[in-house]
Amino acid sequence: MRIDLHAHSTASDGTDTPAELVRNAAAAGLDVVALTDHDTTRGHAEAVAALPEGLTLVAGAELSCRLDGVSMHLLAYLFDPEEPELLAERELIRDDRVPRARSMVAKLQGLGVPVTWEQVARIAGDGSVGRPHVASALVELGVVGSVSEAFGGDWLADGGRVYVPKHETNPFDAIRLVKAAGGVTVLAHPAAAKRGRTVPEAAIAELATAGLDGIEVDHMEHEPATRARLRGLAAELGLLATGSSDYHGSRKTCVLGEYTTDPEVYGEITRRATGAFPVPGTGGA
Incomplete structure (x- = not known):
């Protein structure tokens, strides 16, 4: 069973439409794909309508957060997209x-x-x-x-010449909002240092105490030694360890299914979620 829990469509900054994304996921041999556009769920309905038979869709979003001046992303899965507080926060981020x-x-x-x-x-x-x-x-x-x-330091990275901050949610608040909406939270690419400063492991421990469910361990921007360290950290903190492609279509070099999540970890994510459920494909348009 091949499971990719981090992918983007044209609803945010990917180059595949939601329908193209699920078709490409099936063609890549995936059994499960998560649609996690930045701060929005606008692509979910199109993806569901186009779901090929044999592919299951996990609805989610990648939430923009900031802690002690460090930008970070929180993957939220299977939450109620209409829950008022979380919806209002996503709209605030998107409108900025x-x-x-x-x-x-x-x-x-x-x-x-x-x-x-x-x-x-x-x-x-x-x-x-x-x-x-x-x-x-x-x-x-x-x-x-x-x-x-x-995205290098000369241009768009945090602290770069043309970087401009945006509204970002405190991750402790984001975890609380997602939990209240019945969802599950995973810290995305926590050691992707090429993007700028990363949160220290002590902060990840505090997030775990606050209800964080997991960390994204297997990711294209994590070297093998980093993945091993993060896997150990996840075990130490009692967090789920996921793997994902962070697919953006042609905008990035990663491909669907480049890294995947263990089926047992995926099963635990679905067991913890109460806001929504994975959608099995029956043959989309």
Whole structure:
């Protein structure tokens, strides 16, 4: 059983539509895929409608959080998407994305980069605009060679020349909100140092005490030694250890199913969730 619990669509910063994502997941030989767009569940209905037979969809979202000045992401699975408090917080984060992206465009223009808001908005399409769309604009203009380069310290990384902060939820509050909505929480790519500062292990221990369910151990931005260390940390703290591709379509080099989650861990996630349930495909449109 092959399970990938972290993937994005055009509802946020992926390049596959939700329907294309589930079809590509089935073609990649996955049995389970989670749709975890940034701070939104807008792609879920389309994904469910297109679910191929034999593929199960886990509805989720990747929530933008910040702790002691460090940006971090919290994967939330199988929560009630209409729970009012969590919905209001997701909308607050999402609504702050447009002014933030406009400010990054203005900073780039101040550096002499001929990027425009219209270009970034075109790349984002109907998705929640974010740094990856600005990064793609820089690639289009030939300013950088890749999206990964755009996220380097010179440009869009935390503390970079054109970085602009956005509203981000305190992770302790996010865990509380997701739990109240019947969901399960997993700290995404906790040691992805190329993105900027990461939260210390002491903070992860505090999050575990507050109800965090797991950490994403197997991820393309974690070296083998890092994965081994995180797996040990998860065992020490009584946390679930997941694996995922963090698929973004053509925007990143990772592929669906590049890293996967153990079926027993997936089973525990589904047992803990009360806000929603995995959706088995019966042959989508």
